[in-house]
Amino acid sequence: MRYLKIISLLFISLSILTCASSPTGRSRVLLVSDPEINKMGADAFKDIKAKTPIESGARENTYVKCIANAILAVIEDDTGVQSWEVVVFKDNSANAFALPGGKIGVHTGILPVAKTTGQLAAVMGHEVAHVLARHGAERISDATIMNKGMGAVGAASGNNSAVMGAIGAGAQFGVMLPFSRKHESEADILGLEYMAKAGFDPKESIDLWKNMSAMGGSKPMEIMSTHPSDETRMKQLNEKLPDANKLYEEAKAKGKNPGCKL
Numbered sequence: 001m002r003y004l005k006i007i008s009l010l011f012i013s014l015s016i017l018t019c020a021s022s023p024t025g026r027s028r029v030l031l032v033s034d035p036e037i038n039k040m041g042a043d044a045f046k047d048i049k050a051k052t053p054i055e056s057g058a059r060e061n062t063y064v065k066c067i068a069n070a071i072l073a074v075i076e077d078d079t080g081v082q083s084w085e086v087v088v089f090k091d092n093s094a095n096a097f098a099l100p101g102g103k104i105g106v107h108t109g110i111l112p113v114a115k116t117t118g119q120l121a122a123v124m125g126h127e128v129a130h131v132l133a134r135h136g137a138e139r140i141s142d143a144t145i146m147n148k149g150m151g152a153v154g155a156a157s158g159n160n161s162a163v164m165g166a167i168g169a170g171a172q173f174g175v176m177l178p179f180s181r182k183h184e185s186e187a188d189i190l191g192l193e194y195m196a197k198a199g200f201d202p203k204e205s206i207d208l209w210k211n212m213s214a215m216g217g218s219k220p221m222e223i224m225s226t227h228p229s230d231e232t233r234m235k236q237l238n239e240k241l242p243d244a245n246k247l248y249e250e251a252k253a254k255g256k257n258p259g260c261k262l
C-alpha cells in the first residue's frame with residue numbers, strides 16, 4: 001500500500017513536470033520545473049556579474065538594451081519571468097547568452113561580429129529562444145535520465161558546473177554542454193520569428209551566419225559547440241525567410257521600427 005502511494009506520488013509529480021512538446025512540436029520530457037531552473041539561471045547570472053567586468057558606457061548599453069527590449073516586447077514568455085535583465089559585459093570574446101530566469105548577457109566582443117542592428121537582433125533572438133523553448137531544462141532532464149534517474153533537483157543544487165553548462169552559462173563556468181542540432185535548429189527558427197516580429201529585417205540573420213562562418217576557429221563558445229554546419233543553418237534560415245518576411249512586413253505595417261543605433 002505504501003509503495004503504491006509512493007509510485008502514484010511519483011507519477012503525479014512526473015506528470016506535473018512533463019511538457020508534452022517543444023514550441024516547434026517535438027515531444028520531450030522535462031524533469032525540472034520553471035521555478036527551479038529560473039532560480040539556477042538567476043544564481044548563475046549573479047555569479048557571472050560578480051566575476052566579469054560590466055560595461056557601463058551609455059552608448060553600448062543604450063544600443064544593446066534597445067535591441068533586447070524590441071525582442072522582449074514581442075515574445076510570449078510563459079516561463080514565469082516578470083521582467084528581463086540585460087547586462088553588457090566588458091569582454092573581448094564574441095559571446096552573448098540568455099539564461100532561464102530572464103537574464104541576457106552580451107559581451108562587447110560580439111559587437112564587431114554582429115556588425116548591424118539586425119545581426120545583433122538575430123543573436124539575441126536565438127539566445128532568448130533557447131530559454132523560452134526550455135532547452136536547458138531539456139538538457140538537464142536528458143542528463144538526469146542518463147544518470148539512471150538521479151533526482152533533477154539534487155543534481156541541480158550546489159552550483160553544479162555541469163548544470164550551469166546545461167542552462168547556457170557554460171562559457172563562464174568552464175563546462176560547455178553543447179546544444180544539440182535539434183535545439184540549434186529550433187532556436188534559429190524561433191529567433192528568426194522574434195526578430196521579424198520586432199521589426200528587424202530577418203535576412204540579416206543570414207548575414208550574421210556568414211560573418212560567423214568567416215570567423216573560423218575563433219567563433220563564440222555557444223556557436224562553436226553546435227553541430228549544424230553554417231551552410232546547413234543558412235539553408236534552413238533561407239527556407240524560413242518567406243514566412244519571416246510576412247511577419248516583418250506586418251510588424252512594419254504596425255509601425256514597428258526599433259531603429260537602434262550604436
Ligand SMILES: [Zn+2]
Pocket residue numbers: 126130179183184187222223
Ligand atoms: Zn544556440
